[in-house]
Amino acid sequence: MKIGLVGLGKMGGNMARRLRRGGIEVVGYNRSSAIVEQLADEEGMIGADSLADVVAKLDAPRAVWLMLPCGEPTEQAIEALIPLLDEGDTIIDGGNANYQDSQLRGVMLADHKINFIDSGTSGGIWGLANGYCLMVGGEEEAVAAIEPVLKVLAPADDRGWAHVGPIGSGHFTKMIHNGIEYGMMQAFAEGLDLLHGKEEFNLDLAQITELWRHSSVVRSWLLDLTAEALSSDTKLEQIAPYVADSGEGRWTAIEAIEQGVPAPVMTLALQMRFASQDETGYGNRLLSVMRNAFGGHNIKDAN
Amino acid sequence: MKIGLVGLGKMGGNMARRLRRGGIEVVGYNRSSAIVEQLADEEGMIGADSLADVVAKLDAPRAVWLMLPCGEPTEQAIEALIPLLDEGDTIIDGGNANYQDSQLRGVMLADHKINFIDSGTSGGIWGLANGYCLMVGGEEEAVAAIEPVLKVLAPADDRGWAHVGPIGSGHFTKMIHNGIEYGMMQAFAEGLDLLHGKEEFNLDLAQITELWRHSSVVRSWLLDLTAEALSSDTKLEQIAPYVADSGEGRWTAIEAIEQGVPAPVMTLALQMRFASQDETGYGNRLLSVMRNAFGGHNIKDAN
């Protein structure tokens, strides 16, 4: 099988490698061309120098997989591809789009008789070695047509991909996956913070996280990675206490509100990241002022 | 009526004033004596230079009201008073003790036939002018005996004090009061933070808090004070984004856990104060490391 791959960054580049090593022909394009040449050299990828070139080097019915940042870049690539593609061709968005955008894109592409597949993709930088977990939304036939690609991207046991439902459901499932990830991460962070804060026991967090990997209830891949990271540094003094967040965590929290479902753990995990990012502290300044106003409590001066 | 008052700080000093102006004889003692002299001069308070002197200057059955920091200072004063007092005398703790400590003190003093009353006291620095809200726990007779004092401390309308239940229930009720206070304060802080963050509207928070004081659903004394504080400074640039917490907020959160009652708003209000106090940020550093470990996301360097 032959597939176009647009966007050869951290995720896309590794996917090209895994596909090539699994025997898939890949026509790859990236805005900056160095990685295109490198992957052509090292992996036998067919390089392309434009979207038109990608399309030209594929045979109908074509499949073009996008691994681009969500929002503008994905939107622009889809719009640019429409006039280049034919009826029956397929665009797969493997990035982290909002599922509602994906639903709209599906409708829009259907007008052009172009298939759309949304593939939520988990696995991060480890996907090259371990395979990716692929949550695929789209129409039956369109998904069936790219099965060889999905099988190679997924782990070797062929159980790491699934067609979960209609267009949008792949990105929806990935969004919820990330919401759970936020909650799990925050749970570990809180627990380790409490171990760290218990000075009288002088606990070794590298030892304990490694210990928990074996037969405990909290064993998990996130714990594996945490134990690995702590094994070389438990003090983390060079790391700023700043936690970035991405679209998917926010979308999950909003989805919960729109469904009217209480999801306090996912939501708080997100909000604690916000708190870590807060530079103004306006709300806290105000609380300090309020305490002073009713109780005469001391205010701590800003430096 | 005549009462002993031990502890003439921010709260106790004002209570001495209010009692004197309401016609109560006050025998006042404080560790540092300047305030004793001042209140003797200005308010006609009877100064005492030791706990023994307080007791000596009262007539049996005596009532001694403590306004001391909770924990050690209150504990020590009670222990020192026991041998000085007689059967039928009464100790009132008007400070912010843990209600379980108050229950134990009640039992211990009962062994000496000394009455104990726990009076949760709200009103802060405004109590001198407005009167205090007094939540009183104790035995019927003991409370009845100090009614003249309670009536003067409460607002002029005689509706700001109540005997709410047995020993411990006064401090319990005050503890819950403070838990509610934490939740209300955090609600205002979050809301005003969101108004402040909405740059496109360039809202005037002094104007809006003043506006809400009139017929809105959120009108409240805390809003009155907030509007007053913001009327002279809405930027709060001299105020550190650091919010202290006190025992009562923590005790309320623990009480909720022990009752098995969900109290997320009170608890989160407390936890956000903890977050404002966090100097190590260990949990957040860890989250940043975890994101890097699975997804290769950038870490922000400390300093």
Next chain:
Amino acid sequence: MKIGLVGLGKMGGNMARRLRRGGIEVVGYNRSSAIVEQLADEEGMIGADSLADVVAKLDAPRAVWLMLPCGEPTEQAIEALIPLLDEGDTIIDGGNANYQDSQLRGVMLADHKINFIDSGTSGGIWGLANGYCLMVGGEEEAVAAIEPVLKVLAPADDRGWAHVGPIGSGHFTKMIHNGIEYGMMQAFAEGLDLLHGKEEFNLDLAQITELWRHSSVVRSWLLDLTAEALSSDTKLEQIAPYVADSGEGRWTAIEAIEQGVPAPVMTLALQMRFASQDETGYGNRLLSVMRNAFGGHNIKDAN
């Protein structure tokens, strides 16, 4: 001054009364006509039997105040009014619209040279007697033109209305107000739940809420109403433990996510309402299954 008033329900009907009693001429219209006749009889309101009739009975430049449910009804009324109105006329939306919808409506009406004002309105069923708190967004001139109306609707002291900013800012400010309201209500509910759950003290919640109204830090209008409600029934056995939510609580929580501001108290207050509404309990069933799966813990059977 003369104003059109469309929507004479619980809020709109009382506003018609307050306007009339303040000397404003009101042309009132409501889908069901009984209330129109009643207000004409009782208050001297000028009745109208259609939007066209409202417009016909006003003199240019006209002002039409809408008090309709948000969403469809408001949208339809605005669309129906456009062809009936002239350049320089003004539509005021006094309902609870999403501020982003109001911003779009402002832009759309500006194309027709019709002014738009969004007035967030607080005060509930008590507004007739106490006046309303009005948070007004719009252009300077348009707002100035309806000042006589705002002054009558606001409390008698002329401090219950304010022009807070451009179109949208009125509904934005009202939205945040309601978010704060959610947090305050939940804080009181949690606190009273904990008082109620402390069986050993057998506390009287009617007594305590009344007590707190006098000089405590938590005194507030919501407390006044709560004390009033509890004075006749503290058991609440006839009341279902079901708490509805409205658009504004949800919008506030989403706004916080979009601003990237932690607002856990407002958000949790909303999510606890969701929990009270939950009929399926799917998440909790799942947790019970998970506990059984790893620890062999008992599962409680559904009846």
Next chain:
Amino acid sequence: MKIGLVGLGKMGGNMARRLRRGGIEVVGYNRSSAIVEQLADEEGMIGADSLADVVAKLDAPRAVWLMLPCGEPTEQAIEALIPLLDEGDTIIDGGNANYQDSQLRGVMLADHKINFIDSGTSGGIWGLANGYCLMVGGEEEAVAAIEPVLKVLAPADDRGWAHVGPIGSGHFTKMIHNGIEYGMMQAFAEGLDLLHGKEEFNLDLAQITELWRHSSVVRSWLLDLTAEALSSDTKLEQIAPYVADSGEGRWTAIEAIEQGVPAPVMTLALQMRFASQDETGYGNRLLSVMRNAFGGHNIKDAN
């Protein structure tokens, strides 16, 4: 090596089996004797009919491992063992005690020159097959003396046990482990609840949880068990939406408050369990009454 094992319930019974299969001599005692006989028959365990009998059948220096419910039963067993044991003997508490109780027990036993070890034990009903994760607190020598036992209980790779610190630190580490477990479980429950609630996608939760087990970021043992449980039933209609909680979740939340560390995810996970257990709904009834009081909103009648 030979060890006494007191308490042969769900956990203790399986531990006896694992120890026997690993070549450890076990003197086992249980209040109800049927399991003693069964384990003697099936596993060659040495049965005992009293604590005195356990002690009599061991050689000094003895080690007695307790697997009893926390609180009273553990307390009573320790008190009964003291006069039976000699200096230099060791009691190990492998149950879920509060670490502060364990610290006190350590001090008390030290007075009798008896060693105390607290072993937090994770692994649940799967420990027999997979081994247990053992977080061990105690003095170096005492722990070294029972290493053969720890090695057999832990997974075969000898990495599932560790001596984490002084007396108390084992139960402390296990407590935090369980706090993390609460957070992870709640994160999964919330995410799956949102997938379940998205009716338009008609998602198959058995498929998705199975899918996530392969290369996703959330892969974990809890997910393995959840996927297994959902594979036979995704509707969960026979399961009540009631989630029990245990001491460790509560202790973790209280520890966070006492450390002054924000741990909202662990705490909320606990509080949502409380909400699932709430039969009175008093707080929610009150909120419904408050909404009615200020806004005239409908109240839903109970039944």
